[in-house]
Amino acid sequence: MNRHRRTFLQGATSAGLVATAIAAGLLKPGQVLADWNAAGFGATKTADALAAIGGSGAAESKDITIKAPDIAENGAVVPVEVVTTLPNVESIAILGEKNANPLIAQYMLTDFDGTLATRMRMGQTANVRAVVKAGGKVYTAAKEVKVTVGGCGG
Protein backbone atom coordinates (compact mmCIF):
# COMPACT_ATOMS: atom_id res chain seq x y z
CA MET A 1 0.00 0.00 0.00
CA ASN A 2 2.85 2.33 0.79
CA ARG A 3 4.39 1.94 -2.61
CA HIS A 4 1.04 2.69 -4.17
CA ARG A 5 0.78 5.92 -2.23
CA ARG A 6 4.36 6.81 -3.11
CA THR A 7 3.74 6.25 -6.79
CA PHE A 8 0.66 8.38 -6.58
CA LEU A 9 2.57 11.20 -4.91
CA GLN A 10 5.37 11.13 -7.48
CA GLY A 11 2.84 11.21 -10.27
CA ALA A 12 0.99 14.10 -8.75
CA THR A 13 4.19 16.09 -8.40
CA SER A 14 5.31 15.64 -11.97
CA ALA A 15 2.02 15.80 -13.77
CA GLY A 16 -0.14 18.02 -11.64
CA LEU A 17 -3.87 18.02 -11.85
CA VAL A 18 -4.18 15.31 -14.46
CA ALA A 19 -2.35 12.81 -12.28
CA THR A 20 -4.52 13.84 -9.35
CA ALA A 21 -7.61 13.03 -11.39
CA ILE A 22 -6.22 9.64 -12.27
CA ALA A 23 -5.21 8.97 -8.71
CA ALA A 24 -8.79 9.73 -7.74
CA GLY A 25 -9.79 6.96 -10.13
CA LEU A 26 -7.18 4.61 -8.68
CA LEU A 27 -8.66 4.99 -5.24
CA LYS A 28 -11.82 3.32 -6.49
CA PRO A 29 -10.60 0.15 -8.19
CA GLY A 30 -12.82 -1.13 -10.94
CA GLN A 31 -14.31 2.24 -11.68
CA VAL A 32 -13.97 4.03 -14.93
CA LEU A 33 -10.90 6.18 -15.47
CA ALA A 34 -12.13 9.73 -15.24
CA ASP A 35 -10.28 11.32 -18.12
CA TRP A 36 -7.98 10.50 -20.99
CA ASN A 37 -4.49 10.98 -19.52
CA ALA A 38 -3.19 13.97 -21.51
CA ALA A 39 0.08 14.11 -19.53
CA GLY A 40 0.71 10.40 -20.03
CA PHE A 41 -0.12 10.23 -23.73
CA GLY A 42 1.70 13.51 -24.43
CA ALA A 43 4.90 12.44 -22.64
CA THR A 44 7.89 11.99 -24.93
CA LYS A 45 9.99 9.91 -22.53
CA THR A 46 9.08 6.57 -21.02
CA ALA A 47 9.99 7.72 -17.52
CA ASP A 48 7.63 10.70 -17.80
CA ALA A 49 4.83 8.55 -19.18
CA LEU A 50 5.30 6.03 -16.37
CA ALA A 51 5.20 8.82 -13.79
CA ALA A 52 1.98 10.19 -15.27
CA ILE A 53 0.21 6.84 -15.04
CA GLY A 54 1.52 5.93 -11.59
CA GLY A 55 3.86 3.29 -12.98
CA SER A 56 7.19 4.57 -11.68
CA GLY A 57 8.78 2.08 -9.34
CA ALA A 58 6.62 -0.79 -10.54
CA ALA A 59 7.98 -4.19 -9.51
CA GLU A 60 9.28 -6.45 -12.29
CA SER A 61 6.96 -9.46 -12.35
CA LYS A 62 7.28 -12.94 -13.83
CA ASP A 63 3.50 -13.22 -13.64
CA ILE A 64 3.20 -10.96 -16.67
CA THR A 65 4.05 -12.29 -20.14
CA ILE A 66 4.21 -10.09 -23.22
CA LYS A 67 3.60 -11.97 -26.42
CA ALA A 68 4.93 -10.02 -29.38
CA PRO A 69 7.08 -10.87 -32.40
CA ASP A 70 10.86 -10.97 -31.82
CA ILE A 71 11.23 -9.18 -35.14
CA ALA A 72 8.49 -6.95 -36.54
CA GLU A 73 9.09 -6.24 -40.21
CA ASN A 74 6.36 -3.61 -40.28
CA GLY A 75 6.41 -1.23 -37.31
CA ALA A 76 2.99 0.12 -38.28
CA VAL A 77 1.27 -3.03 -37.06
CA VAL A 78 2.89 -4.88 -34.16
CA PRO A 79 0.55 -7.35 -32.44
CA VAL A 80 1.01 -7.33 -28.68
CA GLU A 81 -0.68 -9.61 -26.16
CA VAL A 82 -0.39 -9.17 -22.40
CA VAL A 83 -1.03 -12.32 -20.38
CA THR A 84 -0.99 -12.26 -16.61
CA THR A 85 -1.82 -14.64 -13.81
CA LEU A 86 -1.97 -11.79 -11.28
CA PRO A 87 -5.34 -11.77 -9.46
CA ASN A 88 -7.62 -8.72 -9.18
CA VAL A 89 -6.25 -6.84 -12.19
CA GLU A 90 -7.47 -3.23 -12.19
CA SER A 91 -5.65 -1.77 -15.16
CA ILE A 92 -3.09 -2.48 -17.86
CA ALA A 93 -0.99 0.10 -19.69
CA ILE A 94 1.11 -0.66 -22.79
CA LEU A 95 4.17 1.39 -23.76
CA GLY A 96 6.64 1.41 -26.62
CA GLU A 97 9.74 2.69 -24.88
CA LYS A 98 11.31 4.46 -27.87
CA ASN A 99 8.14 5.70 -29.53
CA ALA A 100 7.76 9.47 -29.95
CA ASN A 101 4.94 9.18 -27.42
CA PRO A 102 5.71 6.02 -25.44
CA LEU A 103 2.27 5.54 -23.88
CA ILE A 104 0.15 3.56 -26.35
CA ALA A 105 -2.88 2.46 -24.38
CA GLN A 106 -4.41 2.27 -20.93
CA TYR A 107 -7.19 -0.14 -20.00
CA MET A 108 -9.28 -0.11 -16.82
CA LEU A 109 -10.65 -3.59 -16.32
CA THR A 110 -13.38 -5.32 -14.31
CA ASP A 111 -13.72 -9.13 -14.08
CA PHE A 112 -10.59 -9.41 -16.27
CA ASP A 113 -9.58 -12.96 -17.15
CA GLY A 114 -5.87 -12.64 -17.83
CA THR A 115 -5.43 -11.91 -21.54
CA LEU A 116 -5.56 -8.64 -23.50
CA ALA A 117 -4.38 -8.09 -27.07
CA THR A 118 -3.98 -5.04 -29.25
CA ARG A 119 -1.92 -3.80 -32.20
CA MET A 120 0.51 -0.92 -31.87
CA ARG A 121 2.84 1.24 -33.93
CA MET A 122 6.58 1.13 -33.22
CA GLY A 123 9.09 3.64 -34.53
CA GLN A 124 12.18 1.55 -33.93
CA THR A 125 13.58 -1.47 -32.09
CA ALA A 126 12.64 -1.11 -28.43
CA ASN A 127 11.12 -2.70 -25.38
CA VAL A 128 7.38 -3.11 -25.30
CA ARG A 129 6.43 -2.63 -21.66
CA ALA A 130 3.25 -3.56 -19.83
CA VAL A 131 2.32 -1.98 -16.50
CA VAL A 132 -0.31 -3.94 -14.59
CA LYS A 133 -2.10 -2.70 -11.50
CA ALA A 134 -3.48 -5.56 -9.48
CA GLY A 135 -4.68 -5.69 -5.89
CA GLY A 136 -3.56 -2.10 -5.32
CA LYS A 137 0.05 -2.74 -6.42
CA VAL A 138 1.89 -1.98 -9.64
CA TYR A 139 3.82 -4.60 -11.61
CA THR A 140 5.69 -4.45 -14.91
CA ALA A 141 7.34 -6.58 -17.58
CA ALA A 142 8.99 -5.85 -20.92
CA LYS A 143 9.93 -7.62 -24.13
CA GLU A 144 12.24 -6.36 -26.84
CA VAL A 145 10.83 -6.17 -30.36
CA LYS A 146 13.23 -5.57 -33.26
CA VAL A 147 11.64 -3.32 -35.85
CA THR A 148 12.82 -3.47 -39.47
CA VAL A 149 10.71 -0.59 -40.86
CA GLY A 150 9.34 1.96 -38.40
CA GLY A 151 5.66 2.76 -38.41
CA CYS A 152 5.47 6.15 -36.77
CA GLY A 153 6.55 8.47 -39.59
CA GLY A 154 8.98 11.31 -39.00
Add this chain to the structure above:
Amino acid sequence: MAIAMRVRAGSGEIKVLMTHPSENGLRKDAKSGQLIPAHFVKNVVVAINGKNVMTGHWGGGISKDPYLAFKVKGMKAGDKVTVSAEDNTGDKGSVDATAS
Protein backbone atom coordinates in the same frame (compact mmCIF):
# COMPACT_ATOMS: atom_id res chain seq x y z
CA MET B 1 -18.56 10.32 -39.44
CA ALA B 2 -19.48 7.36 -37.29
CA ILE B 3 -16.69 5.01 -36.26
CA ALA B 4 -17.41 1.63 -37.86
CA MET B 5 -16.54 -1.53 -35.98
CA ARG B 6 -17.17 -5.23 -35.73
CA VAL B 7 -17.63 -6.96 -32.39
CA ARG B 8 -17.48 -10.68 -31.63
CA ALA B 9 -18.12 -12.12 -28.19
CA GLY B 10 -18.01 -15.72 -27.03
CA SER B 11 -16.07 -18.28 -25.00
CA GLY B 12 -15.17 -15.62 -22.46
CA GLU B 13 -13.50 -13.34 -25.00
CA ILE B 14 -14.55 -10.05 -26.60
CA LYS B 15 -12.93 -8.97 -29.88
CA VAL B 16 -13.29 -5.56 -31.49
CA LEU B 17 -12.02 -4.45 -34.90
CA MET B 18 -12.57 -0.82 -35.90
CA THR B 19 -12.18 0.99 -39.19
CA HIS B 20 -10.18 4.10 -38.41
CA PRO B 21 -6.99 5.78 -39.77
CA SER B 22 -5.44 6.12 -36.27
CA GLU B 23 -3.10 8.89 -37.42
CA ASN B 24 -0.64 9.92 -34.72
CA GLY B 25 -0.01 13.40 -36.15
CA LEU B 26 3.69 12.64 -36.77
CA ARG B 27 3.49 11.11 -40.23
CA LYS B 28 3.98 13.12 -43.41
CA ASP B 29 1.91 12.87 -46.56
CA ALA B 30 4.19 11.24 -49.17
CA LYS B 31 3.12 13.65 -51.93
CA SER B 32 2.73 17.02 -50.22
CA GLY B 33 5.30 16.54 -47.45
CA GLN B 34 2.81 18.03 -45.03
CA LEU B 35 2.15 16.48 -41.64
CA ILE B 36 -1.05 14.44 -41.57
CA PRO B 37 -3.19 15.77 -38.71
CA ALA B 38 -3.67 13.56 -35.67
CA HIS B 39 -6.86 11.52 -35.96
CA PHE B 40 -7.11 8.60 -33.56
CA VAL B 41 -9.56 6.82 -31.28
CA LYS B 42 -9.20 8.07 -27.72
CA ASN B 43 -11.86 6.24 -25.75
CA VAL B 44 -13.25 2.72 -25.96
CA VAL B 45 -15.85 1.44 -23.51
CA VAL B 46 -17.08 -2.16 -23.31
CA ALA B 47 -20.11 -3.19 -21.25
CA ILE B 48 -21.83 -6.54 -20.68
CA ASN B 49 -25.57 -6.19 -20.04
CA GLY B 50 -24.95 -2.53 -19.23
CA LYS B 51 -22.13 -3.18 -16.73
CA ASN B 52 -18.78 -1.65 -17.63
CA VAL B 53 -16.02 -4.27 -17.96
CA MET B 54 -13.41 -2.18 -19.74
CA THR B 55 -12.58 1.44 -20.35
CA GLY B 56 -9.70 1.89 -22.75
CA HIS B 57 -7.79 5.07 -23.48
CA TRP B 58 -5.68 5.11 -26.64
CA GLY B 59 -3.03 7.37 -28.11
CA GLY B 60 -1.88 7.74 -31.71
CA GLY B 61 0.44 4.77 -31.17
CA ILE B 62 -2.41 2.35 -31.83
CA SER B 63 -2.23 0.84 -35.32
CA LYS B 64 -4.53 1.81 -38.17
CA ASP B 65 -7.84 -0.07 -37.98
CA PRO B 66 -7.51 -0.64 -34.22
CA TYR B 67 -7.89 -4.15 -32.84
CA LEU B 68 -8.66 -5.09 -29.27
CA ALA B 69 -9.33 -8.47 -27.70
CA PHE B 70 -9.58 -9.40 -24.05
CA LYS B 71 -10.92 -12.14 -21.82
CA VAL B 72 -13.54 -11.47 -19.19
CA LYS B 73 -14.90 -13.68 -16.42
CA GLY B 74 -18.54 -14.64 -16.19
CA MET B 75 -19.71 -13.80 -19.71
CA LYS B 76 -22.52 -16.15 -20.79
CA ALA B 77 -24.15 -16.98 -24.10
CA GLY B 78 -26.92 -14.47 -24.76
CA ASP B 79 -25.24 -11.62 -22.85
CA LYS B 80 -25.50 -8.26 -24.59
CA VAL B 81 -22.07 -6.78 -25.28
CA THR B 82 -21.94 -3.08 -26.12
CA VAL B 83 -18.79 -1.41 -27.46
CA SER B 84 -18.63 2.38 -27.77
CA ALA B 85 -15.78 4.47 -29.14
CA GLU B 86 -14.94 8.13 -29.59
CA ASP B 87 -12.00 9.73 -31.43
CA ASN B 88 -10.11 12.99 -30.97
CA THR B 89 -12.34 14.80 -33.47
CA GLY B 90 -15.54 13.87 -31.61
CA ASP B 91 -16.63 11.12 -34.02
CA LYS B 92 -18.39 8.30 -32.22
CA GLY B 93 -19.54 4.76 -32.82
CA SER B 94 -21.41 2.10 -30.87
CA VAL B 95 -22.15 -1.53 -31.68
CA ASP B 96 -24.12 -4.20 -29.83
CA ALA B 97 -23.35 -7.90 -30.10
CA THR B 98 -24.81 -10.98 -28.48
CA ALA B 99 -22.34 -13.35 -26.83
CA SER B 100 -22.36 -16.85 -28.30
